[in-house]
Amino acid sequence: MYVKKNFPLEEDNMKKIIVGSIAVFGLLFCTAVLSFGQSAQQSNLGRVLVLYYSYSENANTEKVAKIIQELTDADIVKVEPATPFPEMEYPQFIQWAREQQLQGAYPPIKNLNIDIASYDFIFVGTPVWWGSSSLPVTELLHQTDFGGKPMAAFSTAQGGPGAAVSDIEAQAKNALPRGGINFNNVASDRQITERVTTWVRGLKL
Ligand SMILES: Cc1cc2nc3c(=O)[nH]c(=O)nc-3n(C[C@H](O)[C@H](O)[C@H](O)COP(=O)(O)O)c2cc1C
Numbered sequence: 001m002y003v004k005k006n007f008p009l010e011e012d013n014m015k016k017i018i019v020g021s022i023a024v025f026g027l028l029f030c031t032a033v034l035s036f037g038q039s040a041q042q043s044n045l046g047r048v049l050v051l052y053y054s055y056s057e058n059a060n061t062e063k064v065a066k067i068i069q070e071l072t073d074a075d076i077v078k079v080e081p082a083t084p085f086p087e088m089e090y091p092q093f094i095q096w097a098r099e100q101q102l103q104g105a106y107p108p109i110k111n112l113n114i115d116i117a118s119y120d121f122i123f124v125g126t127p128v129w130w131g132s133s134s135l136p137v138t139e140l141l142h143q144t145d146f147g148g149k150p151m152a153a154f155s156t157a158q159g160g161p162g163a164a165v166s167d168i169e170a171q172a173k174n175a176l177p178r179g180g181i182n183f184n185n186v187a188s189d190r191q192i193t194e195r196v197t198t199w200v201r202g203l204k205l
Pocket of ligand 1: 053054055056057058059060061062093094095097098126127128129130131132156157158159160161162185186
């Protein structure tokens, strides 16, 4: 008697719970699909490649490169010297790099295993070294043909922008330069994500 009287009520509740759960899961699924589509198309730059070099412990240029990667759903590749740079204290390294730069001694870089032709838009990022691009990125430019692709350069610096962005734009063979940018003091810039986002969203194919 007790069981018979209460069973229909329990059945009703169960139905409500099942229908409610389906509705909630449906809603969550639709939201996930919509937001995924949005992030993949956010930049309208097509298939994007980010090439960058970063040296310091703060990895400032890498930080910017990763923000771009997230915004554009890009492939990201770090440019690296084939043989690691000699180990030394940071101030000594700055001087050593200057001597290399003045001698035009650009280090061979590791094979990147990339096919530029398969991308629609390429970012090239470097720390500013003595007012220009770093040795590995300069070497990258020596050996890369951008095949008529749009390319946006970015740099990070401690004191001032120098000419790294314009040097990259001038040296990138067969690239179609889009508005490049320098970011100062990335490590202490609380709005860096916002700044990078504003820049990337303003770029066109
Ligand atoms: C060899 C060398 C040269 C540098 N020259 C400059 C410069 O000319 N102007 C400047 O503002 N910062 C200069 N810096 C500082 C770096 O550009 C800056 O800290 C950058 O954000 C580091 O990026 P990273 O962390 O990706 O290596 C130099 C750093 C090094 C190692």
